Amino acid sequence: MAEFYEVKIADLYKETKDTVVVTFDLPDQLKEIFGFIQGQHLILKKTLNGQDIRRTYSLCTSPDDQIWRVAIKQIPGGLFSTYANEQLAIGDSIEIMNPRGNFYVETNPDTSRNYIAFVAGSGITPILSMIKTHLEREPGSTFKLFYLNKTSQSIIFKEEIEQLKNRFFERFHVFYFLTQEQRDIEFLNGRFDKEKMAILTKTFIDIEDTAHCFLCGPKDMIFLIRDELIAAGLPSEHIHYELFFSGEPSTADLQFAETLENVPDGTAVTIIDGGKEFHFTMQEANQSLLDGALSEGADLPFACKGGVCSTCKCKVLEGEVKMKLNYALEQHELDQNLVLSCQAVPLTDKVIVDFDI
Ligand code: FES
DSSP states (O other): OOOEEEEEEEEEEEEETTEEEEEEEOOGGGTTTTOOOTTOEEEEEEEETTEEEEEEEEBOSOGGGTOOEEEEEOOTTOHHHHHHHHTOOTTOEEEEEEEEOOOOOOOOTTOOOEEEEEEEGGGHHHHHHHHHHHHHHOTTOEEEEEEEESSGGGOTTHHHHHHHHHHTTTTEEEEEEESSSOOSSGGGBSOOOHHHHHHIIIIIOOGGGOOEEEEEEOHHHHHHHHHHHHHTTOOGGGEEEEEOOOOSOOHHHHHHHHHOOSOOSOEEEEEEETTEEEEEEEOSTTOOHHHHHHHTTOOOOOSOSSSSSOTTEEEEEESOEEESOOSSOOHHHHTTTEEETTTEEEOSSEEEEEOOO
């Protein structure tokens, strides 16, 4: 069962004009349950303006550091990110859920692998954790980072990246791309596009020798890079990605209702969570299991509500559901009847789902 724990802010500083880096003061008794894998995220929760606000932020430290730290970039109009950047202070309390997420590959000290990553802006946080962890634990591995930002001033963790470059100078290479500042080398100006990817995959990246690629940024960037890498010969199962979630309803979401056929008049839903059963009836067409359950008073784990973070994952034991969107679950998870409850709409008059997985 997913639970929130109240912790204090141990440290906080502005990394760039609009990004605050927050370190949590984890009491010893929580350190085991908050153990994490590089690339995983925390869910932060705060009541702001009377609303239960939850956001996911990736840990930027290595699990070996025993430090729980995230970077929060201020989004224009973003309630939580504005609060974190403008009001949050050392010593304040905040609720956090233990780390989760599948955006990683296991480390193995006996292998020598070449990793690459394409990142935009605050997408650096999980990747920074991976770079440190893989390079520290795998003495024979290398990492190439292609990092896109607006200007050199807005590069998050620039100093730490440069220190890592010095420390692992033979095994870690970074290429900064800027969109709003001219660099002398024309190739490093502007976003990743097909043309740049063609050059990168021919000259900077040895596709055959690349073990894994990690992508973190907005959807359009990720899917373009993914497709170009696959076209260049990198197997899709070696490409791992995590999307930024915009919070806006997508076209796919809005069109979803039209794709539903033979929707039942009502669905008797049973939710199993923490070993207990919760029963209710859903009548609203196109409503997700999560929203249906929350409106009936259930206390279930969720964060993004956008099909991205997988916090709301559950297993369908009986009945049928259809997901509006899925940016989080992989095929092997779908094969086990796992669904994202924030996206799953019931298609049968009875549905039983289990959150204790
Ligand atoms: S709450 Fe994030 S995927 Fe459902």
